[in-house]
Amino acid sequence: MSRITHSIRTLMFTLAAVAVLFAAATQALADKLHLKDGRVLDGEVVREGDGFVFFKVRVGSLEQEQFFTSDQILKIERDSAAPAGDKPRPDAAKAKGPTAGATKRIAILNFGAPSSWQGEIDDTVGIQVSADAWRKAVPLLEKDGVTDVVVRINSGGGLLLELQRFLEVYEKEYKPRFRTVAWVESAISAAAMSPWCLEEFYFLPEGNIGACTGFSGRLNAIKGVQLELVLMQMEEASKQGKRNPLIMRAMQIQQPLSATIDPVTGQVSWFPDTKTGEIIVNPDGEVLTLTAGIAVRLKFGKAIAATPDELARAMGYEEWEWAGREATAFIDRNMRENDKADKQWQVAYEKYERTAQVAAQIQDRQRRGAEVGIARRHLNELKRLFSGNSNFALMYGADDEWFREQEERLRRIMR
C-alpha cells in the first residue's frame, strides 16, 4: 500500500534540513542536561513538553538540537534567561482565526484522491501527489481571495523524498498566507508526515493517521543514520505543528505511548511508555495509527466533521464561502495527469528500448532511419512524462544525463 523509497537524495534533503537547523542556532547556551546514562550536556533547553525536551548542544563549533524523552533525563540545571517552552509565534493561523472580520473564503484541496473517486487513480505521495503542484496552486488561491485552505487527505503514503518539499511548501508558502488545516480521511505514512507541520487536524468519521515507518523493498525498514535523520526531521515538523513529538515517534518506530487527560483542565500529557499514562495509545511493539475517535479525545484532532459544512462550523465559522475552485481543479487535474504518466511510463520505456535495440540491428539505412524516428518519438514521450513530475526520473533512473545518453545512442545508431 505504501511506498517509501530509500534514496541518497532523501539523505541529501534531510542533511540540508539539518544544516539549516544548525545554522539557525545562535543564542547563548547555558543550561545543563543530566542524563541517566551519566552524560552531562551543556546547552540550551529550546522547547519542552510533557515527556520530552529539545536540547541544543554545542559540539565543537557546531550546535546541534537533540531530542530526549523524560525517561532518559535525570535532571535539568537551568541558566537560560527565559524559561523554554512552547513559544507561540504570532502566526498566520492566529491572525486568520475565527473571529477575524470578513466572511471566510475556504478552499478544499485534495491530497490524494478521496475514496469517493472509487479508486480511479493511485494516491502515492511524490507520484500522484506532488508538492510542486501545491506550490503552483498558491497564486490561484490568492487570486481568488482564499483565506483558509483545507488539505483533505486520503493517501496510503509514498516517497520519503517528497516529504521535505511538502513540509516546506506548507510551512513557508501556505501557513503565512492562509489558515491551513488538515482534514483526514486516511493519512498513512508520508501522507501523515507531509502535512505534520500544520497546527490543526480535523477528521472525517472514518479518519485515520499514522503508520509512518520508512521502508524500502520487501519491508526493509530504514535504519541507522537515515532513520535518525528522518526522526529528527519529524521532530522539527512536530515543533512547527506545535504538538508533542512522541506522537510522531510512535508512528515511526515501535515507541510505546500512553497519555493522561487532566480531568480539570482537559490538558493531555504524553508518556513514552505504556505504564505512566492512563490511556495506552500505542502498545509495546506496535506502530501507531490513530483513528478519529481517539485522535479527538486526545486533542490531537480538533473535531470530527463528516461534510465540508460541518468542517467549516468546526473551524469556528458561522459564515463562509467555498472558494478556490480553480486551485482545487488544478490539483485534481495534476493528480490525474501524474497517475496517467506513472502508468504510461513503463510502457513508453519498453517501447523505446525495444525499438532502439531493433533499429541498431537493421542494415538498411533507410529502414534503420525509420525505426530510429519511431524510437525518438517514444523518447520524446518519455521526456514529456518526465517533465510532469521529476520524481519519475528518480524512480526509474532516467535523469537529464540519461536522456542525453539516449539522444547520443540514437545518433550513433544512425551513423
Added chain:
Amino acid sequence: MTIRNTMKRAAAAAMLAGLAVVFAAVPAQAQSRTGSAAAKAETSEAKLDVIIFRNGQKVECEILEETDSTVKVKIAVAGMVAETVYQKSEILAIQKGAGAPVSTAGKPAPRSTTTGRKPDAKPEQIATDGVPTVYVIRCTGEFGRDVSATPFAQVIEDVKKHQPDILVMEFDHVFGQYGEEVPDYLYQPGSFDQLETARQLSTLLTDRIRDDGDWPKKPRLVGYIKKAMGAACFLPFVCPELYFHPDGLHGGVGGLEHMFDGVGDKVAQEKQYSLRLKRAEGLAEKGGHEPRILRAMARMDFVLSYRMVGGKAEFLERMPETADEFLLADDGEGDRRDGAQERLRYLGNDVLTLNAVTAEKIGLSRGTVANLSELMYAMGYTREFTEVKGRSADILKRWSDDVNRAEANLQRLIRQFQNVEVRAPGQYRERTAARTQQKSILREARGIFMRYKEALNPRRFPADAAINDIDVIIDQIDQQQRLDGPP
C-alpha cells in the same frame, strides 16, 4: 466562481422549507384562522424534538431521557408508539422542540416524510397510505468479485429511483477469495487486501447518498448479517444499525499480525498491520460501532473481554477477572490456543468471530431476526411495510455472470492468441493477416481487462500488468509488420 454558503442563507432556506410544509399540511378551512388566538394556540402547544442522525436521517420524537452516550425517546411509527434508545455516536444534532406539535392525545406524531426536504427537490416516491417502504440489497457471492464498485454504484442508482424509507444491506457472502471458497473456521488475513473495496463501497452507501441532492429523503441504513466473513466483514460496520440472522457469522479476518511473517523487518511489518487495522477500524467508527470489536477479529494478540454495566457492554482489554466478566478473544498463547475442535464449531477465541448471540450481547447487533418481517418489526415498524422490488438482484447477478464470462473469455483469447498461425503459402499477405488477427485478439482482451479489472482474480488475471503488456505486445507486432514490409 464560488459556491456561497452562509448560515443566514441556510436559515432562510430552512424557514421557507418549513413554511412550505406548514402550508401543505394545514387544511384549507384552518387557514382562515388568524389573529392572536391562533398564535397563542400554537405557542402554547408542546413541540416534538428532532434528532438528526449522521446518516442524514431525521426523526421527530419525544426525548424521555438523555445520558452521556444515549438518548431514550418515545417515537410513533406507522401509528404505533414505542420507546427506543439511540446511541449518541450516531447522532449529529438534537433540536429540542423543533418538531411538529405533539398531538392532543399526547402521543408523538408519525415521522414526517417531508422532514429535511429541500424546497427544489424532486417529488418523493411515497408508498401509498404512508406504509414504510424498504429496499433490500442482497449481497451474495464473493465480496470484491460479485459485489464490487461498478455494480454497486448501479445498485445505489436503482435504490435512488425508489426513494425507500429504509435501505437494508443484507450480507450473505461466500467466505472465499479469488473464486476459491474458504472453510468458515479458517482465518483469512489476506482479506485485508479487499479493505480498499470496502472503503470505496462505504462511500457509495453513506456519503454519496448523503451528498446527492437528487436524493431528497435519506433512507434509514440498516445492515442485516447472515454471513459476513473475510473481506465481507468490513462493510457492515458502516451501517449504524446492525441485526443478525440466528445463524449469522461475522469475522474471519484473524491473524493479521502474521500476514507478513518472514518478510522484512518487524517494525515495517507492524506498520503494515497498523495501517490496515486502523483503516478498518475507521469504518467501524464511521458506523458508530466499537472499533475494538474489529481489532479483536483481526489480531490474535489482542485480548478483549466485556462486562455488562447498566445494560450496556463495557469492553476490557484484558482477560476476565471476575464472574461477571466474559471473554471475547484471548491471545491464543500456550494452552489458550484454540484446537481444531473449537474452531470447527466456531467456539474458538484466539480471534473474535461473532455469532448472533454474542453480537447482541455486546451491543453490535440490535437484535436477532430470521427474516425481513422480523427485522422490520424489530426496527419498530410494527405494522405493514412494502418491500420495493428493485433491480439490485438482477444487477449483481448480471455482473457476477459477466465476470465469470470475462475470465472464461480471457482464457479463450489467450489460447486463440497462442494458436494464431500464418496460413499457407505464408507470404507477406498471410503474415499480415495473422498479425491483424493477433492485434484484434489483444484489443478484445484489453477491453475485458479494463472493464472487469476490479473483480478479476488477480492471481490468474493481473489486470494492470496485463494491460501494459498488451500495449507493448501490440507495439511489437506493429514493429514486426514494419520490418517485414511488402515484397
